[in-house]
Amino acid sequence: MPYIYRIRTHASLDRLESLIEQRLQPGADKRRIDRRIWDLFGERWAVMFTDLAGFSRNVAQYGIVHFLQTIFESQRVLVPCIEDHDGILLKTEGDSMLIIFRRVDNAARCAVDMQRRLKEYNRDRPEEEKIELCLGIGYGDVLRIGDDDVFGAEVNAASKLGEDTAGPWDILVTENVYQRIRDEPHYGFEPIDYSPPGAKAAYRLVVRGKVPPGERGS
């Protein structure tokens, strides 16, 4: 990595640590420090968590190499899809991925496209090789720290929705996401009976008809 880039990255992380240090002092003006941290690190992103369904069951039956194979296969299908919709894959953990998008409509379109590509992948495959995807999406102000971390209420909400709440083929979105794309004609939304911590409400996105491809730069 270029030297100048490394210096810059470290400089900003050092700044963050020193601000947090100040914040921990007795009598610190936390509101002012928080505003400075948000000024330095605050960005607005759509945040998506993906997770594969039915995995614990499959590991017991087919072993861990099968598990690894399914993760690799899902990445082979999904990573090009993420790139097509201008998403940035920040990290993977086990069978789960954390992806961010500048535009919330790109995140929704990517989610629908991911499900479509995996359903196509599954066609004609034996039962144990089918891949089922669960998705959670949030949108809002987050702190982006270094190259692969984001923190924020919507990050936590999206993680809870994608990794814990969503069943196979569910695309669950927070209130923030719903408010931004509720008027798009090809999506419907069903409120779900659960509000993740950090979000007011959550909805299941249902596709009505064919979602048109995204227009870049629009």
Add this chain to the structure above:
Amino acid sequence: MPYIYRIRTHASLDRLESLIEQRLQPGADKRRIDRRIWDLFGERWAVMFTDLAGFSRNVAQYGIVHFLQTIFESQRVLVPCIEDHDGILLKTEGDSMLIIFRRVDNAARCAVDMQRRLKEYNRDRPEEEKIELCLGIGYGDVLRIGDDDVFGAEVNAASKLGEDTAGPWDILVTENVYQRIRDEPHYGFEPIDYSPPGAKAAYRLVVRGKVPPGERGS
């Protein structure tokens, strides 16, 4: 990173991908391919997942910078502790860490020491700055892929125990861990009413008296 190291790493990942490719062919001899993958990537490790307790509640009340501060503070206390007990921090996600240890007794000793250091850290701090740690530990054969990924039944079990099942100050361990350290005089074990997928049973580790420091290389 040195060029030769990069070549070697990629060579082994390429090998893995080609073996998985073969495994997906109709009529593949999966048992033979799995044995080759285990020969190449199988290692025996203790696997620890850490998680901070009560976080969703705190984020709503104190905001995301407080959340970030707590994560940074927990890492400031825990990372030196991990190093003292010869653990390797593979990755962090939000308030959770994935750590591996060659020796299961080092993992257990590290867990006890982490809780001790955080309790010390918490003393005299205001309620909202206290950090509560949940821990899950597994032990067994895992596939170690690249520099920051491990896959295996005990990885999944430890993740479930540390991130979902454990309450504040719980150290939960799988049957495999229990069998290896059950005879150490300073630990007690209470069976818990839950078996994570991938493990036969799980136990809560309870410290009886003072745990002696580890002996390196013993």
